[in-house]
Amino acid sequence: MGCSTPAPAPQPTPTTTSTTAEPSHGPVISLGPGDAAMGLRLVPIRLGNCGTAPLTVTGYPALRVLDEDHKPIDVKVNNGADSVALVPSLQQPPTTITLAPGQQAEATVLWRNLVTDSTVVATSGTYFDVAPGDGQAWQTRKPDGPIDLGNTGKLGVSPWTAGSGPADCQAPDQVQRTGP
Template sequence: MIRRRAGALLLTAVLLAGCAGQLPQPGPQPPDNDLAPVPTPTPVPSADPSPDCPDSGALLSLGEVDAAMGLRAMPIRLVNCAEEPVHVDGFPELTVLDEQLQPLAVEVIEGAEVVARVDTVAGSPVPVTVQPGERAGAVLVWRNTVDDVRVPPTHGTFLSVAPAVGEPAQVLEPDGGLDIGTTGRVAVSPWAPAD
């Protein structure tokens, strides 16, 4: 009986030794720590200016043209994309440009009521402080009138817009351009806080 048990144990040991060469070998063991190291994320500032934000902090854009019976009105938007307040007081500085970005002989008049009596764009300029993330707006108005058939109508392709005289301008492309006809003028309302 003892010999049978000893033989069985010997046979089991031989089989296990033979199989040991076929078992996969364990790889390197991680250090004996209870917690694995957690990578530290790179902090991202939440209030950084947008990559497109100009040095002035005033990012400009144009809205859609509202056309009715020859009268055109187009919003000009200013958003403060910086971390400090932006101050505007008065009118945007505008130049109408052709497709080669050359200035056209178009008079820009301060005060939209010169072209059209529209209550929503009338008013005198007041100082406006635009806090970070807030907006201000103005409106460009003109008439598509041809009153002299001998003069070819003027069509502006781009608009150079600065928040005020002496500040850097941004070149914007109105959707559909500016069909000024033969009037030779446009008018702009003063900056106002956006609704």
Template sequence: MTARRAAAAAVATIAALAVPSCGSRQDPGPLPTAVPTAVASTATQAACPDPGVVIRIGDVDAAMGLRALTVSMTNCGDRPYQANGYPAVRVLGDDHKPLDVRVAPGTSDITVDPALTAAPRPVTLQPGGTATAVVMWRNLVTDSTVVATTGTYLEIAPTTGAPAQTVTPKGGIDLGNTGKLGVGPWTAASQSEPAQS
């Protein structure tokens, strides 16, 4: 055997030892595809904020200056969640600071729509169950000397004192210079309704 062939054979032997063959004891086998239990549990908790519900919104429905926004609250926990009354809502600016906006439950001077003026009733959400409420306002400018208000975000909690979640309505909250919006009560939603985005 020539020196060149001997060197080539030695390199091949070293390479074979360094890379284990499939099925050998050193072969780690296929990579696991399942998420470890601890990671999965953490991801589930992160997707279900306190107090066990997730809040989403639909698109703003605009007609002749009247704006309506559907808010949904889904029980993402593993036990029933009791809702009674109105969501607690604050309008935030670009800097996430509250704007000077009066938020009132069932404000009839905005509209006489039944969704806004209905009386609140207790709602029990089973895991996966959803309740909805409506937020309404008017985009009116009644005084040209008053700066119009436009909110960028809504901070919404299931009720006063509960942890809030921040959502971003498409197009913002264009209140003109009315400085107010009305909030309807939580009502049970049909399980067949499409989820809000």
């Protein structure tokens, strides 16, 4: 009587997935690392032209603060950094910038973690909704720290300026595009 060894069970074929995300097309917004010195918070905003046509931006980014459930928080967003603090590098007048494909523009959002009235609850957000300008599609981004406004209920945003490096056209992890 012959003994036969059963054939080994087929092994799954290993698959690999690319860790490189598909490049985005059109405007892509990303946040740089935050700086939180002495209660003043600064977060760079970058707008990359990842499309194939020129992209023109004028003035200031549109900005709103969202809570952890992605719901808007009632805060005042002021155009101009000087509404929060006098930071010389952010004191430019708004202009119009045309970005060629692969170029980027930069702005900065800033606020103070300041409590001036202990009877008013401090405000804290989790996400920024940012658009290149009013009426354009929002892109939700999570900064690397809390949006801890204290009880001031306000923040400021500098105007768009020409960026110093090439656009980052990889879609950020925190992407959610919604209408105007």
